[in-house]
Amino acid sequence: MNQEKAADGQGKTPKIRLRGVKKSFGDNHVLRGIDLDIGEGESIVVIGGSGTGKSVLLKCILGLLRPDEGLIEVDGEDVSRLRGKDLERMRRKFGMLFQNAALFDSLPVWENVAFGLIEGDRMNKKEAHKIALQKLAAVGLDEEVAGLFPAELSGGMKKRVGLARAIATNPEIVFFDEPTTGLDPIMGDVINDLIVQIVHDLGASALSITHDMASARKIAHRITMLYQGRLIWSGTVAEIDTTDNAYVKQFIHGHAEGPIAMPVLRP
Amino acid sequence: MGFIQLIGRTFLAFLAAVGRLAIFTGVALSHCVRPPFYGRNLLRQMVEIGYYSLPVVGLTAIFTGMVLTLQTHTGFARFQAESVIPQVVVVSITRELGPVLAGLMVAGRIGAAMAAEIGTMRVTEQIDALTTLATNPFKYLIAPRLVAGVICLPILVLIADIIGVFGGYLIGTYKLDFSAGAYLQNARAFLEPMDVISGLVKAAVFGFLIALMGCYHGYNSQGGAQGVGAATTNAVVSASILILSFNYVITELFFAR
Numbered sequence A: 001m002n003q004e005k006a007a008d009g010q011g012k013t014p015k016i017r018l019r020g021v022k023k024s025f026g027d028n029h030v031l032r033g034i035d036l037d038i039g040e041g042e043s044i045v046v047i048g049g050s051g052t053g054k055s056v057l058l059k060c061i062l063g064l065l066r067p068d069e070g071l072i073e074v075d076g077e078d079v080s081r082l083r084g085k086d087l088e089r090m091r092r093k094f095g096m097l098f099q100n101a102a103l104f105d106s107l108p109v110w111e112n113v114a115f116g117l118i119e120g121d122r123m124n125k126k127e128a129h130k131i132a133l134q135k136l137a138a139v140g141l142d143e144e145v146a147g148l149f150p151a152e153l154s155g156g157m158k159k160r161v162g163l164a165r166a167i168a169t170n171p172e173i174v175f176f177d178e179p180t181t182g183l184d185p186i187m188g189d190v191i192n193d194l195i196v197q198i199v200h201d202l203g204a205s206a207l208s209i210t211h212d213m214a215s216a217r218k219i220a221h222r223i224t225m226l227y228q229g230r231l232i233w234s235g236t237v238a239e240i241d242t243t244d245n246a247y248v249k250q251f252i253h254g255h256a257e258g259p260i261a262m263p264v265l266r267p
Numbered sequence B: 001m002g003f004i005q006l007i008g009r010t011f012l013a014f015l016a017a018v019g020r021l022a023i024f025t026g027v028a029l030s031h032c033v034r035p036p037f038y039g040r041n042l043l044r045q046m047v048e049i050g051y052y053s054l055p056v057v058g059l060t061a062i063f064t065g066m067v068l069t070l071q072t073h074t075g076f077a078r079f080q081a082e083s084v085i086p087q088v089v090v091v092s093i094t095r096e097l098g099p100v101l102a103g104l105m106v107a108g109r110i111g112a113a114m115a116a117e118i119g120t121m122r123v124t125e126q127i128d129a130l131t132t133l134a135t136n137p138f139k140y141l142i143a144p145r146l147v148a149g150v151i152c153l154p155i156l157v158l159i160a161d162i163i164g165v166f167g168g169y170l171i172g173t174y175k176l177d178f179s180a181g182a183y184l185q186n187a188r189a190f191l192e193p194m195d196v197i198s199g200l201v202k203a204a205v206f207g208f209l210i211a212l213m214g215c216y217h218g219y220n221s222q223g224g225a226q227g228v229g230a231a232t233t234n235a236v237v238s239a240s241i242l243i244l245s246f247n248y249v250i251t252e253l254f255f256a257r
């Protein structure tokens, strides 16, 4: 993707600003001081090993987890100070795809997708149904699937429904937790294109997590790597191939040997 | 020293738990009275609690009425006081057995279902998803259940009262040689409105407690299937204990007047 758009975001207040965000679970210090700016219309991809705290980072920004320390601002507003209506107004700016989709299993697929429209935006059901079908079509699911319940879907289908739900209300900020995991390569690429299109057409800011480097290269303006609770590297897609940061190099090439030691026992 | 520490720690943990529950209850109640209201969810819970509990509550009531009549007869026949059996049965059912037994049955049925459903939603991040879709889980999930519990339990208990008395009537007339008219006459003559009303007040409180325990334990469940299992057990056990203890407290309050 071109870099001009990303550059637009600089200078103005960033859409999202994190300073020194820390989060621990008991002795497990997951986030140890995260600084991150996401500009308007910018798409950032966070890479990093399994269990390094990428999902926790997203949940902290959304206010689902309360960080122990640090500042999180959305459009210049300190999220931790928002209550009630203001908090809801802030949440309305977001669309989130959860790693495990987290679909409401008591509702059929289309109502899952239309949930934010019906309950949040108070749209009437008929209109919401129409939009839900459009969003489902955008992720390659047809009307037949719309009437099924989440329990009747495959893993990849759930993921796509989750994606459709995240973008249904045309949010200003979209978070995707591993959007292409569990999809075949072709559908994965369709989803990449969709994310690029959402960022490009709606001018949404995006924060995605992925292990899929092809996907990262395609959807990111900027890639940043989370390691041991800090963002240890950040750069453009072009820079990631030329960097001599040993951690990043090891990660993107997927070598077992390198500075990142996997705590596994070799027989 | 160790022993005293243990007592102190347990006591503090207990206080913390009570505090958490009190806060949860306060927040839940505040969402019951502030819009938006989710009417469709309320209706669904009322069907679930009220309508689908009818068979189990009805069966409990009819057998209780029947057994109660037989046992009362066993006792009262010893001093030739058979004529008061209908009154005793009716008062026992409306004041005590109707609300308590219906409450316990519904606690097993509904308290468990609520804890399991909300608990599963918690561990599969559906509650988080609800929050990110700008929908307050307290409003969407918990308030409708609490309101439905308070509305439905009195209705169920009223029906249980009628069925229970009918069970007593069956035994009284077919087995104990009461004439149909005399049984009903005796049953009605000594029944006071307060007997029924106190039972219905109890029922409303029990309905609240059942839904509260189901929601509280489900909402705070963690881990996976095991956590949900524990939440379900805790919901039923705590609801049952609360029903029995509040039953005493409410009886005492009504008794004092």
Ligand SMILES: Nc1ncnc2c1ncn2[C@@H]1O[C@H](COP(=O)(O)OP(=O)(O)OP(=O)(O)O)[C@@H](O)[C@H]1O
Pocket: A025, A028, A030, A048, A049, A050, A051, A052, A053, A054, A055, A056, A057, A099
């Ligand atoms: N609710 C929680 N309670 C306790 N610990 C948690 C909780 N959520 C996450 N953790 C811990 O935080 C760490 C980071 O978890 P997280 O889910 O963010 O990993 P991740 O980077 O998203 O990994 P993956 O790529 O495998 O999804 C893990 O060590 C995990 O054990």
Ligand SMILES: [Mg+2]
Pocket: A054, A055, A056, A099, A177
């Ligand atoms: Mg994750």
